[in-house]
Amino acid sequence: MEFDLTDEQRSLRDLARSFATRTFDETAVRAQLDTEHGFDRDAWRALGTDLGVLGLTLPAALGGDSEPGAPGHVELALLAEELGRTLAGVPLLGTVALAGTALSHVGDDPGGLAAELVGGVVDGGTVLALVATDARGRWSPDTTDVTTDGGTDGGTDGGTDGGTEVRLTGTASHVLDAAAADTLLVLARTPDGPRLHVVRAGAEGLRTTPQTTLDQTRRLALVRFDATPATPIGTAGAAAVAAVAAARDVGALVLAAGAVGAGARLLETSVEHAKGRLQFGRPIGSFQGVKHRCADMLVAVEQSRSVTYHAAWTLDGATDDDPRTAVDLATVVTAAAFPALAKNTVQVHGGIGFTWEHPTHLYYKRAVGDAALLGGRAAAVERLAASVLDAAS
Amino acid sequence: MSTATTTSSTGTGTGSDPGARRARALDAARAVVASHPPTSTPRRAFLEACFDAGLAWVHFPEGLGGLGAEPGVQAAVDEILQGAGGPIPFWLNPMGYGMAAPTVLDHGSAELSERLLRPLYVCDELWCQLFSEPGAGSDLAGLATRAEKVGDEWVVSGQKVWTSSAHLARWALLLARTDPDQPKHRGLTYFVLDMHGPGVEVRPLRQMTGEAEFNEVHLTEARIPDSHRLGEVGEGWRVAMTTLMNERSAIGGGSSVRGSGSIGSALRLWRSRPDLHTPELRARLVELFARADAARLTGDRFRIEQGDRPAGAEGSIGKLTGAELNQEVYEFCLDVLGPDAALYSGYGPPDETDETDETGGPGGPGGEPVEDYGRLFLRSRANTIEGGTSEVLRNILGERLLGLPGDVRVDTGKPWREVPRG
Numbered sequence: 094m095e096f097d098l099t100d101e102q103r104s105l106r107d108l109a110r111s112f113a114t115r116t117f118d119e120t121a122v123r124a125q126l127d128t129e130h131g132f133d134r135d136a137w138r139a140l141g142t143d144l145g146v147l148g149l150t151l152p153a154a155l156g157g158d159s160e161p162g163a164p165g166h167v168e169l170a171l172l173a174e175e176l177g178r179t180l181a182g183v184p185l186l187g188t189v190a191l192a193g194t195a196l197s198h199v200g201d202d203p204g205g206l207a208a209e210l211v212g213g214v215v216d217g218g219t220v221l222a223l224v225a226t227d228a229r230g231r232w233s234p235d236t237t238d239v240t241t242d243g244g245t246d247g248g249t250d251g252g253t254d255g256g257t258e259v260r261l262t263g264t265a266s267h268v269l270d271a272a273a274a275d276t277l278l279v280l281a282r283t284p285d286g287p288r289l290h291v292v293r294a295g296a297e298g299l300r301t302t303p304q305t306t307l308d309q310t311r312r313l314a315l316v317r318f319d320a321t322p323a324t325p326i327g328t329a330g331a332a333a334v335a336a337v338a339a340a341r342d343v344g345a346l347v348l349a350a351g352a353v354g355a356g357a358r359l360l361e362t363s364v365e366h367a368k369g370r371l372q373f374g375r376p377i378g379s380f381q382g383v384k385h386r387c388a389d390m391l392v393a394v395e396q397s398r399s400v401t402y403h404a405a406w407t408l409d410g411a412t413d414d415d416p417r418t419a420v421d422l423a424t425v426v427t428a429a430a431f432p433a434l435a436k437n438t439v440q441v442h443g444g445i446g447f448t449w450e451h452p453t454h455l456y457y458k459r460a461v462g463d464a465a466l467l468g469g470r471a472a473a474v475e476r477l478a479a480s481v482l483d484a485a486s
Numbered sequence: 487m488s489t490a491t492t493t494s495s496t497g498t499g500t501g502s503d504p505g506a507r508r509a510r511a512l513d514a515a516r517a518v519v520a521s522h523p524p525t526s527t528p529r530r531a532f533l534e535a536c537f538d539a540g541l542a543w544v545h546f547p548e549g550l551g552g553l554g555a556e557p558g559v560q561a562a563v564d565e566i567l568q569g570a571g572g573p574i575p576f577w578l579n580p581m582g583y584g585m586a587a588p589t590v591l592d593h594g595s596a597e598l599s600e601r602l603l604r605p606l607y608v609c610d611e612l613w614c615q616l617f618s619e620p621g622a623g624s625d626l627a628g629l630a631t632r633a634e635k636v637g638d639e640w641v642v643s644g645q646k647v648w649t650s651s652a653h654l655a656r657w658a659l660l661l662a663r664t665d666p667d668q669p670k671h672r673g674l675t676y677f678v679l680d681m682h683g684p685g686v687e688v689r690p691l692r693q694m695t696g697e698a699e700f701n702e703v704h705l706t707e708a709r710i711p712d713s714h715r716l717g718e719v720g721e722g723w724r725v726a727m728t729t730l731m732n733e734r735s736a737i738g739g740g741s742s743v744r745g746s747g748s749i750g751s752a753l754r755l756w757r758s759r760p761d762l763h764t765p766e767l768r769a770r771l772v773e774l775f776a777r778a779d780a781a782r783l784t785g786d787r788f789r790i791e792q793g794d795r796p797a798g799a800e801g802s803i804g805k806l807t808g809a810e811l812n813q814e815v816y817e818f819c820l821d822v823l824g825p826d827a828a829l830y831s832g833y834g835p836p837d838e839t840d841e842t843d844e845t846g847g848p849g850g851p852g853g854e855p856v857e858d859y860g861r862l863f864l865r866s867r868a869n870t871i872e873g874g875t876s877e878v879l880r881n882i883l884g885e886r887l888l889g890l891p892g893d894v895r896v897d898t899g900k901p902w903r904e905v906p907r908g
Contacts, residue, residue, distance in 0.1 A: 096790040364888045379891040381877070384884035391883050392803055396780040399787045414744075425776045478772040481745075482756065 095406045096399075098167075105146065105168055109175035112144060117179040119452055122310070125182040129303075130273035131312040132182035134220075140183060141217020146172050147185075148215035150343060151193050155202070155211040166343070170350040170405035177351025178358045180310050180455055184220050186466075187270040190347040191340045192221035192278045195289060198336035199327030206291060206326055210276060222274035224316055225337045230267030232341065232468040234334045239263030239281040239318055241290070241325075259325060260298075261290060261318040269466070271314035272301045279323060280337055286330035289337075290323035297322060308462030310455065341467050342420045346408060348463050349401040349423040352431035355456050356397055359434045360390045362453070363441040370443075383441060390437050393430040400426045418480045421473040428470035431460040507555040508562070514539045514553065515566040524572040532572060533608040541567065542575070542607045546591060550603050558790045565743075575607065581651065582606040582613035586659055586678075589729045593676065593716035602657065602678070614655035616646040616679065616703055617726070621907050624878050626661070627670045627723055628897075628907060631705060633662035633677065640664075640677065640710045642685075645702065648872065652688045652701035655681050660710070661726050663902065664719055670902040674722030678714040685709065695864045696833035730874065731801055747808075748815040748866075749778035751857060755819055762822050774815055781807045799886040806879040809869035816863035823859060830860045 098106075116136050125131055141147045149165035149172065151157025159165045169190070176185060193214050196207045213219030228238040241259045261281050271277065277292040277299075292299060298319035306313050327333055364387055367378030377383045400423045406412050407419035435457035439446035446453045464470050522535040536542055537551045544559045546552025568574060575583045587606060591599050605611040622629035631644025642662055652658070658679040665673035679686070685708035690698035717725040745753055756763070756771055781804065788800045820827040870876040884890040897905045 094790065096787040360888075364890065367890055375894065376891045378884070379893055381881065381893065384890050385877070385880040387888055387890060388806075388880035388883035391888060392807055395800075395803055396777075396784050396807070399783040400780050402787065403783045422776055422779055425773075426780045474769070474772055474776075477776065478768060481775055482753075482768060482772060 095412055096402055098171075102167060102171060106171040106175060108144060109146065109172045110178070112140070113175045113179045113181050117176075117181040122180050122182060122452075122455065126309045130270070131310060132184055132270075132273070136181070137183050137220070138217040140185075141215060147189055147217055148211070150189070150197075151211050151215060152197050155197065155208045156215055157193075157197075157211055158215075159197075164409040166346060166408040167402070167405040169343070170346055170401060173347040173350035174354035174357075174401075177354030180355065180459055182310060184270045184273065186311075186344055186347050186351075187223065187274075188214055188219070188221045190344040191223040191225075191269065194340040194343040195223055195225075195278055195336045196326075198332075198339050199289060200332060201328075202326070204324075206324060210278075210291070213275070219276065220270060220274050222268055222271040222277050222316075223337070223340055224265045224268050224271065224277050224279040225340070226265050226267050228264040228266055230313075232466075232472070234280055234287050234337050237263075237265070237280050237282055237287060239265055239279055241281050241283045241288070241323070242320070257325065258322055259290065260320040261292065261323045262298075262320055263318050265316045267304065267313045268301075268316045269311065269313060271316045272303045272312060277316070278326075279318070280333065281323070283325075283329050287333045287337075288329035289326050289333050291326050292318070292321055292323045306462060308458040310459055311462055311466075338417075342408065342417060344467050345420045345424045345473070346401070346404050348466065349397070349404060349420075349427040352427040352460065352463065353394065353398045353401050355459060356390075356394045356427075356431050356434040359438040359453070359456055360387070360394050363387055363390060363438045366442050377441075386437050386441060390434055393434055397427045397430045415480065418477065421477040421480070424467075424470060424473035425477055428464040428473070432457070432464060435460045504556050507553060508559045511541065511544045511553050511555045511559050511563050512566065515541055515563045519566060519570040519572070524567070524570050529573060530608050530610075533575070533578075534604075536567060536572070537604055537607045542603075543587060546587075546603075550591065550599050551587075551607055556793050558793055561786065561789055568743075578609050579606060579612050581615045581655070581659070582611070582657075585615060585729050586613045586657065589659065589676075589716055589725060590678065592728060593725050594678070595713065598678070598713065606657075611656040612651055612654045614649050614652045614658045614681070614703075615729075616649060616652075616658045616660040616705075618648045619645060620647050624875055626726070627674065628902070628905065629661060629663060629674070630907070631660075631662045632666070633660075633664050633675060633710070635664070635712075638712050640675075640712065640715070642677075642679070642705050642708045642710060644705050646705070647691065647700075647702050649688075649701045649703050650699055652681065652703050653690065657681060658703075659716075659729060661722050664722075666903045667901045668720065669899055670897060670905060671723045672720055673902055674726070675719050676716040676722040676725040677710050678716060679705075679708065679710055680714075683708055693865075694867065695861050697861075699865075731798060744779065744782065745775075747778070747782075748812045748862070749775055751859070751862065752815050752819050752822075754857070755822055755859065759822060762824055767818070767822055770818055770821075774811070774818060777807070777811055778815070781811060799882055802874070802879045802882045802887075805873060806876055806883070809866075809876060812866045812869045816859065816866045819859045820863050827860070831858050 125133060148157035149168045150159050153160050173185060176183060193211065196211055199207050202208055210219065210221065214221060224239065225234060225237065226232050227236045239261050240263050241261055261279060275294050279290045279292050280287050281290050298321040300317045302315040304313045304315055327336060367383050367387060368376050370377050378387065403412065404419040404423040407414045407416050435453065438453045439457065442451065442453060445451050518535045518539050518541060522532045524532045540548055540551065540553035541563050542551030544553050544555040544563055545557040547554055587603055590602055606613060617626055619629045619631060631642065631646065633640045633642045644662065658681050660677040660679040661674055662677065663673050664675040685706045687704040689702045689704065691700045691702050692698045693700065752771060752774065785804050885892055
């Protein structure tokens with residue numbers, strides 16, 4: 094039943110919280126800010142092999158743990174919430190939610206390529222990047238600026254027979270974890286419509302240039318392809334667009350869940366400070382100006398949690414709602430609530446909240462950065478409006 | 487049809503486990519809908535059937551309108567009953583259904599529950615609440631209405647205000663001061679008052695909508711038998727807190743049906759007036775929809791997570807967000823209406839032949855919103871005041887749920903009669 098966590102789900106949440114708390118204290122999180130890729134490969138491997146939580150939503154047929162009776166989105170949301178609490182540096186969003194989901198939707202996998210990649214994701218050995226933005230970083234399968242030459246090495250690819258090598262040319266910007274990825278999953282235009290392609294790191298003509306990000310805990314890169322060898326995967330056209338849309342839905346769920354965890358942590362920090370900080374001889378939390386700000390933060394966290402869990406249960410098929418609408422609602426609510434929570438945390442903390450030493454700015458930047466990913470809040474608002482206002486009543 | 491007489495304590499009704507109790511409740515709801523189709527059955531007969539089947543408050547004991555099921559089951563039962571066209575009991579007798587019933591059950595004698603609950607649910611007897619006074623609004627515990635014990639009776643004198651449905655009510659929940667020498671929270675006692683008894687005078691209080699939905703109630707040596715006391719003498723504040731938490735849950739919990747309530751009114755207006763659409767209004771409406779849905783889902787989640795635990799301060803979240811949302815939704819509606827926002831349906835006396843609003847509540851007979859946007863707009867101004875101001879609710883969230891320290895107080899520990907009032 095929706096909102097009623099099973100004992101297994103509670104255990105998973107506890108496990109994830111204990112892992113995240115142990116592995117990603119503030120020192121560990123800050124240490125990642127200065128590394129090349131912004132995350133910890135050992136922790137990623139531990140999530141895969143020790144905790145075994147990276148295949149929650151990836152199909153069993155490809156080596157994951159997701160089955161029709163246990164799709165795993167509620168579990169993924171709980172994991173993402175706990176990792177979000179500590180700003181854990183792990184590529185859950187790019188590798189599992191985006192690339193993993195897209196691979197789950199490619200359909201026939203005659204060469205076993207999807208299974209090979211998903212297998213690497215599940216054990217934490219592989220980092221993937223989904224390339225589905227255009228040269229200006231806009232999330233849009235319709236305007237992708239990467240094109241295929243239609244095939245080399247003697248084989249033209251008609252868009253159906255996978256495995257034949259083609260070459261990709263073009264540019265994609267704002268690609269999450271592209272510099273760190275072992276393999277890129279690239280949406281490119283073909284004569285038969287958009288299609289996903291697999292490109293290995295180090296491939297000829299592939300250049301990734303890290304971009305300086307507002308949020309240093311998530312890394313974006315500019316990716317250029319110049320007759321880069323690639324292997325098509327899945328069918329071209331509507332199926333590929335649907336796979337990327339499904340990836341965006343699960344990615345948006347992970348972002349929303351991360352916002353819930355991070356928001357809850359911000360509220361705890363603010364309340365702790367409001368209780369302990371004395372001005373005018375009293376804790377500042379006894380002043381209604383501060384207290385009411387904290388109350389509004391509580392409302393924001395609880396509502397964020399409700400819409401996010403609802404999206405997870407709906408993606409699992411456990412409610413009557415439309416999954417995309419439920420995800421868009423979660424984005425609309427959390428992408429406003431999370432930045433607001435961070436801003437309120439800065440305000441409650443006063444001057445200390447504006448310093449580099451205090452962790453709040455890391456959360457604030459995560460909130461602002463996340464709200465700009467996957468098409469951003471504005472696109473989700475537009476889809477939600479089309480779904481609930483414009484549709485015939 | 488007779489009232490069943492078996493009773494059992496909450497949560498341990500027939501049926502061995504929560505799943506079985508849930509299934510039994512849902513079966514009972516389907517059976518009532520089949521035997522008493524709400525669209526063709528008189529309202530009272532339908533409500534009687536629901537009460538006797540234990541569907542009034544499923545977590546109440548059997549024989550008292552419940553089945554001993556978990557409170558979370560109520561939403562699924564209501565979906566069946568209301569989905570088939572049944573009324574929303576809360577809107578028929580809001581003080582009775584949401585507040586009096588749980589308080590009487592928890593703090594009254596078994597005889598009192600037997601006497602009061604069924605007439606309450608089937609709306610033979612409406613209820614009101616005598617809490618607020620001219621000198622005690624947000625500081626409810628400072629109230630001055632006195633109750634003195636004379637023999638087996640209490641003699642009550644004082645003035646209450648903002649009493650909805652007092653002119654229609656048979657019974658009132660009354661909070662009165664029984665010991666003015668105690669600090670204010672400790673000298674209060676809680677009663678059930680017969681509104682038809684001597685010494686009770688109800689005067690209508692006209693509000694900005696033009697209606698008189700509320701009343702002043704003047705009590706002049708009104709008499710209450712001691713058997714109508716709820717909880718111990720001096721324990722009135724604690725009892726009142728359970729009532730208020732239930733009130734806020736009931737107001738804030740709202741309906742779990744998507745697109746119902748005030749946002750439903752706005753959506754209907756939007757769809758009915760495409761000539762008035764603008765991009766700015768569309769953007770506002772979708773934001774309001776998202777907020778309404780977030781509030782609705784939060785109510786659903788709290789109900790499930792609450793399970794069979796008593797209503798807590800979480801209900802304040804729903805009341806707070808629902809009230810502020812209502813105001814913005816109706817402001818939106820007036821903006822959609824354009825020139826028609828300048829018109830009003832009338833400030834005259836209510837049409838005596840119009841029975842759609844007989845309870846004085848903001849809903850029609852089935853709880854559906856009366857689409858009188860100007861009136862709803864004006865009425866919503868009170869939402870952030872009644873049932874706990876938004877300021878008080880934010881204090882509750884900050885202090886009870888987050889553990890922040892209270893404000894500095896000047897009345898703590900002082901006997902009530904020494905605290906300045908005015």
